[in-house]
Amino acid sequence: SRPSLLQVYLDPKTTNADMGLLGKTFDILVKTQATQAISGVDSDRVLDDAFGNVIENLPWDDVVIPCIIENEKQLRNFFKEGGSCVLSKDITINGDLSGGWNALPTIKKETILNLNGHTIKNDTTTSNNFNMTLVGSSSGKLTLTGNGGVEFTNNKKSNGSSAAVYATATSNIIIEDGTYISDGSKYNIAVWAQDNSVVTINGGTFKNTNEVSDLIYAVGNATIYINGGFFESASSANSDTLNIMGDSINARIIISGGTFVNDDPSVEPGDD
Numbered sequence: 001s002r003p004s005l006l007q008v009y010l011d012p013k014t015t016n017a018d019m020g021l022l023g024k025t026f027d028i029l030v031k032t033q034a035t036q037a038i039s040g041v042d043s044d045r046v047l048d049d050a051f052g053n054v055i056e057n058l059p060w061d062d063v064v065i066p067c068i069i070e071n072e073k074q075l076r077n078f079f080k081e082g083g084s085c086v087l088s089k090d091i092t093i094n095g096d097l098s099g100g101w102n103a104l105p106t107i108k109k110e111t112i113l114n115l116n117g118h119t120i121k122n123d124t125t126t127s128n129n130f131n132m133t134l135v136g137s138s139s140g141k142l143t144l145t146g147n148g149g150v151e152f153t154n155n156k157k158s159n160g161s162s163a164a165v166y167a168t169a170t171s172n173i174i175i176e177d178g179t180y181i182s183d184g185s186k187y188n189i190a191v192w193a194q195d196n197s198v199v200t201i202n203g204g205t206f207k208n209t210n211e212v213s214d215l216i217y218a219v220g221n222a223t224i225y226i227n228g229g230f231f232e233s234a235s236s237a238n239s240d241t242l243n244i245m246g247d248s249i250n251a252r253i254i255i256s257g258g259t260f261v262n263d264d265p266s267v268e269p270g271d272d
Contacts, residue, residue: 021068021086021116066114075104075120082109082140087118087148095124095131095152102132107140107171115148115178122152122164129160131185136171136197145176154184161187167197167222175229177203188213188234193222193251200225201258209234214243218251225254232261 035047066084069075072093078085095103103122122133133152136142144150150164162185167173175191182188188208193199199222206229208215215233218224226242233241241263244251255265 017088018068021088066112078113079105079107079111082107082111084112084114086114087116087120087146090118090121092121092123093133095122095133095154096126101128101130102135102166104134106135106137107142108138110141112143112145114146115144115150116146117148118146119149119151119179121150124152124154125156126154127156127158127160131158131160131162132166132192133163134165134173136167136173137169139170139172141172141174143174143176144178147177149179149181151179151181152183152185152188156184158185160185161189163189163192163217165191165199167191167193167199169195169197171197173197173199175199175201175204179205179207181207182213183209186210186212189217190215191224192217192219193224194219196221198223198225201227201229203228205230205232207232207234211235213240215241216253217243217245218253219245219248221248221250223252223254226256226258226265228257230259230261231263233263 035050037046066086067078068088069078069085069091070088072091075087075091093103103124120133122131124131131152131154133150134142134144144165152162152164154162162182164180164182165173165175173193180190182190188210190206190208191199191201201216201224206215211234213233213235215231215235216224216226231241235241241260242253242255242265244253258265
């Protein structure tokens with residue numbers, strides 16, 4: 001028993017980057033069972049009598065062990081299936097190959113992505129009117145954490161609209177931290193929410209480019225909660241930092257914190 005409690009085996013393929021995913025401290029969970037019984041007495045019964053049903057009372061019950069994402073294929077499958085995963089490196093998506101307006105599969109299940117300091121970048125030259133990177137739809141729930149980033153870049157300088165994060169239908173997107181940038185289109189939006197979706201921004205940095213770009217945009221019946229973060233729009237119009245589409249009388253941007261460059265959030269968001 002003593003060696004099993006004092007030693008940890010690491011696969012020879014383990015790297016420093018792998019260990020970095022564990023943080024500064026981590027738990028080593030060990031299950032050790034031992035029993036001794038006289039002849040004719042069932043050993044499993046003796047174990048339960050002595051320790052209770054250990055199998056049904058493990059200390060790591062309900063602990064989610066995240067998967068590791070290393071490439072675009074794994075990322076695409078993750079967004080289809082949902083779950084909890086950690087990004088282990090930067091991933092650039094070729095938006096020209098997506099065949100639609102969103103570069104990655106639409107998120108329709110509960111999904112937690114730890115960006116782990118890395119960036120998902122949608123790099124495209126397409127002239128599609130709408131280009132999105134991360135898209136939540138149906139009743140999907142997406143949580144972004146880990147101080148990484150999501151970027152949209154159109155090298156063709158499209159005349160359309162783009163967004164780093166886009167919420168539709170009844171989806172729920174929670175942004176805890178990270179950097180979100182939209183660049184290269186005529187209308188560059190960091191976070192776009194529409195229909196009956198809800199987006200909650202607890203922190204992070206949000207930027208865009210172009211003189212007429214909305215940074216945070218709500219449409220239809222969508223609600224965006226801003227509890228913190230840093231917001232800087234390239235547009236010279238104050239109304240383009242926080243914007244509600246003009247005929248979206250039920251859309252809301254509700255602010256309780258954050259830093260806004262060249263904009264006063266106490267003033268009603270502009271209409272466009």
